[in-house]
Amino acid sequence: MNQGVQGPADTGVPAARGRPAAPPAPSRPDGGDAGPDTDRERAADPGTVRGEHTHSERPLPRPRPAVQRSSVRGQVLDALRTALVAGELAPGEVYSAPALGERFGVSATPVREAMQQLALEGAVEVVPNRGFRVVERDARELAELAEVRALIEVPVMLRLARTVPADRWRELRPLAEATVRAAASGCRAAYAESDRAFHRAVLAQGGNDQLVRIADDLHRRAQWPLVGGPARQRRAELVADAAEHTALLDALAARDLEVVRALVGEHFAGSV
Template sequence: MAAAKPTAPVLPVLGGTRSSYRERVADALRAALVAGELRPGQVYSAPALATRFGVSATPVREAMLDLAKEGLVDTVPNKGFRVTEVSERQLDEYTRVRALIEIPTTAELAVTADPAALEALRPAALEIVTAAEAGDLVAYVAADLRFHLGLLQLAGNHHLVRVVRDLRERSRLYGLTALVEQGRLRDSAEEHLEILDALLTGDPEPVRAVMTRHLGHVRGIWAAERNSEAAG
């Protein structure tokens, strides 16, 4: 059976306030940046992105201005927004800082977290697997972010959560498309279920082991495309 191809993200029509819709669009754009679906150095217009995401141009333009303030894109007068370049050194540094924070914090949750609170994150872990099977990279990245931040929130350190969110949103996973084409993205997705199962043993060491492996795979995913280009 052929692997699923990446699908174009479409945001559903949402209720709620204008600001909440703008935030939803911004979250989807951040996920597309992380997934590598919006390419560094390329200029994107708000109308083109609106068509791609199935929404109107106004919330896209507003959301892109938010991303510009975060340094994720640059405004290009009369044209749109250019995705900022992220160097391999920067990506490596982001991964290392994440490992320093996420591995010990998540491992400690095996002892401190309420098992019911851990189980409550299983739907998010399953959503990651579902997105991987569908080849929906934006949904994959968004669910992955919710899962890992949900875990870190159980540690009760809100500043730590903000730091990790910022690091994740500045990262790029250039190799995700290749994993979809090779039918291997589901394997990476299922590591999130492994993390939960390890946490529920109550032993920090299995959690530390699977988190170390998981973040090592993340480093490999962002580097995959560049290594392939270098080899070619």
């Protein structure tokens, strides 16, 4: 008995005589077959007719976890800034992104992105085919930064002393006390962070976000170690510097403009 070649789906029902067999149903992009309900689904869904969605579209790739990537880059940037302040990244030395990535347990990419940000801030400079060199700073640059900070912050603090109520300054006392505790610990990086937090809070009383951002950038640059200078300030110097914060709050609350001017000037001149 001769057996003919069966169609794609042998259901036991012969094809209608005189008509060619229907072609196989096209497969769907998700791997399934577009069965007999496909046409009815299209007819029932007017959105497919308008072109809002068709079964021939390829599925879009899922978005990359940009927030997570940004978080990693931010953590690396904070770690690099801490290493700069603590003197762990020595001025004049060149560091590669892969080596730093291995140190922080991340890939070279977020390290490279963080280093590019530090280059914009003036902390490092790009060395082609090698990595990033920590910028060598001297006493003159530190003096210039102190002068610019004084030009910005002294007039602002004098104005705030005239206008901000005393109770607002008392609310900042916990931040001043935090700088004292950080200074007592002897950790220069911890003190640097608490020092900037205090100054940001004081300047923020004026409501000028741009001024706070610029002043904080200058403050950060003033905290990087000098070439040939000590990697860490002595604990006594940190404690003395922190004590000026509480004295400054007292002078601001009392609206003693002369003391405010003197304290801010001394604070900038003695900061490293």
